[in-house]
Amino acid sequence: MPEVSKMKKPDVKVVLLGDMNVGKTSLLHRYTERKFKDTISTVGGAFFLKQWGNYHISIWDTAGREQFHGLGSMYCRGAAAVILTYDVTNWQSLVELEERFLSLTDTSNHDCIYAVVGNKADLTDPKAQMSQDTDAVLEDQTEREEDRTEPQVLSAWPTPPASPASLSGMILHKQVTHEDAMALYGRILRYKGLEEKDSLPADKMCFETSAKTGYNVDTLFETLFDLVLPSILRKRNENKASPTVDLEDCRGGSGKRARSTCC
Template sequence: MTQKEKTTKPLLKMLLIGNSQVGKSCLLKMFCDHEFSFDVISTVGVDFRNMERDFDGETWDTAGQEKFRTITSNYYRNAQGVAVVYDVTNEESFNQVNVWFEEIKKNSPEYISTVLLGNKVDLEDERVITKEQGENLAKKNNCQYFEVSAKSGANVDSAFNKLMNSSYEKLKKFGKPKNSNTVNFQKGKEKKSCC
């Protein structure tokens, strides 16, 4: 594969959002590298990861993004999928989920794919949010719910693969937002932009 072919692959951009310390970086590491570390340093701003996935026989790059509210809303507008993460052992992180969904609604195309992830299910003895509460909140926000563990890897691949597949399907149906200047998904070529 030539360097030019590598740079023209379509890009799916995924955001992981949620309160601090819910395990977003650990989930990203588990999904991308299939490993867990207690030594993950708190991310300030954005953690960017690339991986390649095959959709309908085409190879696509998928970019993982970690997003905090202080980052520009452009990260939402140019994303195809968002995973909202909370910690099942932390009620405050669960209570903030609706705030994160409001951010998505305010800044994203209406057809963006979303999933709700209840992380740290390996800490069952410390759980304060039930599975039913998570399912009800996901239903309220019209998305799928997954209980995951960044430590054990439980359901991590399933959750992210569902998000990516849903994002890809919606992308084929609706196309890239007009305000984007990154990739033409129909032909896999870069768009020209004046700004």
């Protein structure tokens, strides 16, 4: 693209939500920087602009800390996609999604799509552990389903790890199964008053990822970006920006408008 992407207004908004320490920033960092690094707790929210084809996608990485909870709905305003992130080794992080974060999405678009993402899969899944930042290792959903024969964990605190055969490193007990995530996805749809048959299927919208090894990370973001494209096109046809941008245009006056259209 010859254009400077920075000068472009974002076409669509994607928001990462989830409890503290589930790896939201790491996921985004893995996707944008292609590497895993130790991050420190995010303050407030961080805004990133990603070029996807001809489109500009803004991604909000939010703080999972309770301290910043009040800002959540602001970050979600007009979102086209929300990535609800939990930690596969922490049941409570899935519970928090429903208790604390789901209500924040009330301000998102009416056609907003939701993804439920279990991060840190490398801690429980040998397959995710081996994956090294490449899409080639990606398995399709059904194949991965076979691995998940462990009993469902129902209590908030886990029983001692059942010492699964580990290939390398430590394998932690998996507290949240793919089925749990899919069940949550169903409840999200009900909360939003959406019919399951009209919405994207749960097995397509529930991911297990590892920001550490890169497992499934690209698939997650790219699937979502492809899915929000119709939303961008619709918006372009309507030639009308989101309410937030509208507000800014009125306030900014003619000078700012001229600037944004000049390139």
